[in-house]
Amino acid sequence: MIRKKAVVLGGGIxxxxxxxxLEKWSKEKGLPLEITVVERDDRLGGKVMTKRRDGFLLERGPDSFLARKPAMLQxxxxxxLEGELVATSPKGKKSYIFHKGKLHPMPQxxxxxxxxxxxPFMKTGLVSPLGKLRAALDLLLPRGNMDQDESLGDFLERRLGSEVLYQIAEPLLAGIYAGDTHSLSxxxxxxxxxxxxxxHRSLIFGMMMNKRNPPPKEMEGLPEVAKRTVFLSLSRGLISIIEKLADELKGKILLGAGANRIEKRENQYWVTLGTGETLAADLLISALPAPILALLLPDVAVGERLKRIHFVSVANVILxxxxxxxxxxxxxxxxxxxRTEGRTITACTWTSSKWPHTAPPGKVLFRLYVGRSGQEEWLHMDDEELLHRMxxxxxxxMGIAxxxxxxxxxxxxxxxxxxxxxxxQNVKVIREELAARYPGLYIAGSSFNGVGMPDxxxxxxxxxxxxxxxxxxxFHINKEGNE
Known part of the structure; x- marks a missing residue:
């Protein structure tokens, strides 16, 4: 049987x-496949970066993942690696919002x-009495237009009012995407x-009913540690996943060799690398950011759609x-x-309280976050000034001097x-155009359908x-043709 070639662009998660x-399933199906992973950087993992220092475990990229998304646990x-799963500490269940110079606990x-x-919501100091009454109107308001997309901010403001949006929902939900709720879909x-x-018509009532529903069927197969926490990490850090993937992957991994051009020649793709080497591929999977892929494809229409997906810069400072x-x-x-607080930081994780395994006894570890859509002034700061602001x-x-x-x-x-x-809709059209013009080329990654590790x-x-x-x-077509 003829051995086919697959090239994967991007050595992140x-x-x-x-x-x-690809390797696991091709072996199970008896499909001879040679796989090459191409990564422009000199290391694997993308944003997943774990560092060990002085007995501390430092996550410089993501520090955890949602426990109830099955793809990650599978x-x-x-x-x-199931034996390395770590749940958040019971001490880390409470969280706060900084409002008018004071840390307020999030309402239970x-x-x-x-x-x-x-x-608990009526007692919180995060929202005024008038703001609480406005939020309660959600129980009476009619449905919106169910057939159209709208911004997350417009939706939440329509249902719950501006105070709940800006004082509670926006810093939590938009923080996941480092975005502006009035721009996010x-x-x-x-x-x-x-x-x-x-x-349910009402968002509040719908959330209440959802909490009463029995756990979904996929919960039944989860490890016990995943059933008692919202977030999970690994005892040796998230880089353990990257290291194990690299160990398990028997195909060739090229580091420091990004793609410069993609050409389609008959039924194959030819990927020219920055090193000058050219790889032939019967199957091409791109895990590159959309704007980078756009520069590699000769098709202008597809490229323009890919360029519509733009990115925001962020940073984190560990102390x-x-x-x-x-x-x-x-x-x-x-x-x-x-946003209304006018601070440089967008959030602060008390890492050693949330994940006790990350710091030695008697030590404390914090991680401060910087940057979101519309607030990227910090990009012009050097490290000294950024640290001073943090x-x-x-x-x-917090009064820490x-x-x-x-x-x-x-x-x-x-x-x-x-x-x-x-x-x-833009991603749907991109996939349709790729299927029509570039059969055998598939796209994946945070540019398209979810930013978290499980997605x-x-x-x-x-x-x-x-x-x-x-x-x-x-293979089937080739076999029939050979016959």
Whole structure:
């Protein structure tokens, strides 16, 4: 049987997942396949970056993932890493919002920023009495237009009013995307909100009913550790997943060799690398950011659609302290900072409270976040000024004046894709045009259908599955032609 060739562009979590399942499933199907992963950087993992320092475990990219998304847990099971799963500490369940110079605990019963328990919500100092009454109108307001996409901000303001949007929901939900809620697509970010409005009319009532529903069937197969937490991490850091994928992947991995051009010649793709080398591929999977892929394809129409997906730059600053230097009870996971507060930081995770395994006894670890759509002034700051701003914000929010034991600054330029209104329709058209003009080329990654690690893993799996179907069809045609 003729050995086919697959090339995966991008050595982050999406590309490595796609390559892993390509190899695993092609062997199971008896399909001879030579796989090459191409990564422009000199390391694998993309935004997944774990560093060990002085007994601390530092996550310089994502620090965890949602526990109830099955694709990620299936990958961890396939990699035999289940024994390394770590749940958030019970101490880290509470979280705060910084408002008018004070840290306010988030009201009990908030689900994705939506109040589901009336008593705690009525007592919070985050929203005025008038704002609370406005939010309660959600129980009476009619449904909106169910057939159209709208911005997340417009939807939440229409249902709950501006105070709940800007003081509670926006810093929580938009923080996931480092975006502006009035620019983010509802259908691409939180489609369940629109579905709740469709089904229950009221968003609050829909959330209440959703909490009463029995756990979905996919919960039954989850590891026990995943059933008692919202977020999961790994005891040796998230880089363990990347390391195990690289170990398991028997195909060739090219580091420091990004793609410069993609050409289609008859039934194959030819990928020219920056090194001058050219790779032939019967199957091509791109896990590259959309704007980068746009520069590699000669098709102008597809390229223009890919360029519509733009990115925002963010950064994080890790600070370590002696525990006795912190004049604040770290009884939660951290706090969020609304845009209206005018701070440089957008959030602060009390990492060692949320994940006790990340710091030695008697030490404390914080991670401060910087950057979101419309607030990228920090890009013009050098590390010294950025660190000064971080320590100033930490002093004025938590009263911490001590000198940290050390700091780590991680800048992530153009790393957070923005999903504008109509994003899903744009991605649908991109996929249709690629299928018509570039059969055998599949796209995956945070540019398209989800920014979190589980969504990237799911897309990598789906690309591998679609790619293998294409190759099987190709093998079948070749066999018939040879006969």
């Amino acid at each position: 999406t590309g490595l997942t796609a390559a892993f399942y 990958l961890i099971k396939d990699l035999k 019963g908030l689900t994705l920023g939506i109040p589901t328990e009336i008593g 509802l259908q691409a970010t939180f489609p369940q909100f629109q579905e709740m409005e469709r089904k 370590a302290y002696e525990a006795n230097q912190i004049p604040f009870d770290l009884d939660g996971s951290g706090f969020l900072v609304p 320590k100033k914000d930490l002093r004025e929010t 001590a000198t940290p034991l050390f700091h780590e600054i991680t800048r992530l330029p153009q790393s957070m894709p923005q999903y504008p209104v109509g994003h899903l 990237c893993v799911r897309q990598g799996r789906e690309a591998a599955e679609e790619g293998l179907r294409y190759l099987q069809s190709s």
